[in-house]
Amino acid sequence: MSTDRFAPGVRVRTRATDPAGHTRLPRYARGAVGVLVEQAGRHPLADDRARGVPADPQPVWHVRFAAADLFGTGDHTVTVELWQDYLTPIEEAL
Amino acid sequence: MSDDHGSSVISAQVRHVESLLESRGLLDAGEIDTRIDEFLAGGSPANGARIVARAWADPGFAERLLADANSAIREVGLSMAGGLQEQRLKVVANTEAEHNVVVCTLCSCYPIALLGPSPGWYKSEAYRSRVVRDPRGVLAEFGLELPVGTSVAVWDASAESRYMVLPRRPVGTEGLAEDELAALVTRKGLIGTAVV
Incomplete structure (x- = not known):
């Protein structure tokens, strides 16, 4: 996957699965659609570090969600910081 | 969680x-x-208050702070490098249109090197689980009723960045010096569970 598919403004869907070990993808933000706000550096995936697995740094993103998309209610936004591995860009319909 | x-x-x-x-x-x-x-010795909410006061007094500093907080806070002699590695600091500014509030839903991530230990309620399961779902309700319990026209942005410190809120400058403080402005800033104001 080309990394330039990830850029501010791109809509992404988060991973929906519940991994067996440590993860930094909060349960409430799984399988949800949000928008990339900005990149917040590069870091090894926390899931791998927690298991002692070697991991190369990868982009970490601020992803903004509408509360209604996460909880079915609410007019606020929630911005979560997520490793790129958790995210899949959504291709916009032309 | x-x-x-x-x-x-x-x-x-x-x-x-x-x-x-x-x-x-x-x-x-x-x-x-x-x-x-x-x-912890270098960490205190007074650091955050100094940063906020400078941002209120100097619009150029405020702009640099919002663009790259780690660099900007060195101008007031502060750093996020108090731990083993420098953590990224993201400062988010309250406006008339949007109020920011910070949480760590996964544990209790907080800019300790800068602000000192977090308050007990910040680490409580009740705050961590509820503020992402119902920030207006939680803020109301803190005594903060936001105008209907003000939207709420919640920031979950779920990875490597740490967050601090830049509160709005109170009206009627035009004549105050920076240290007098700093004295107005509270820890809750820096987290977003109060206004200044």
């Missing part, structure tokens, strides 16, 4: 490793507590 760590397997393992290191002379008894005390 993680459970209480006090009696977990990992804390028992940490205590075991600590005692092994001590028994082999690699670590002095109490050395970790000393290091933690040193780490």
Whole structure:
């Protein structure tokens, strides 16, 4: 996957699965659609570090969600910081 | 969301490793507590208040702070490098249109090196689980009723960045000096559970 598919403004869907070990993808933000706000550096995936697995740094993103998309209610936004591995860009319909 | 760590397997393992290191002379008894005390000694909400006061007094600084907080806070002699590695600081500004509030839903991530230890309620399961779902309700319990026209942005410190809120400058403070402005800023104001 080309990394330039990830850029501010791109809509992404988060991973929906519940991994067996440590993860930094909060349960409430799984399988949800949000928008990339900005990149917040590069870091090894926390899931791998927690298991002692070697991991190369990868982009970490601020992803903004509408509360209604996460909880079915609410007019606020929630911005979560997520490793790129958790995210899949959504291709916009032309 | 993680459970209480006090009696977990990992804390028992940490205590075991600590005692092994001590028994082999690699670590002095109490050395970790000393290091933690040193780490915390420089951290205080007064640091955040100084940053906010400078931002209120100097629009150019405010702009640099919002663009790259780690660089900007060095202008007032502060740093996020108090720990083992420098953490990224993201400062988010309250406006008439949007109010920001910070949480760590996974544990209790907080800019400790800058602001000192977080308040107890910040680490409580009630705050962590509820503020992402119903920030207006939680803020109301803190005594903060936001105008209907003000939207709420919640920031979950779920990875490596740490967050601080830049509160709005109170009206009627035009004549105040920076240290007088700093005295108005509260820890809750820096987290977003109060306005200044």
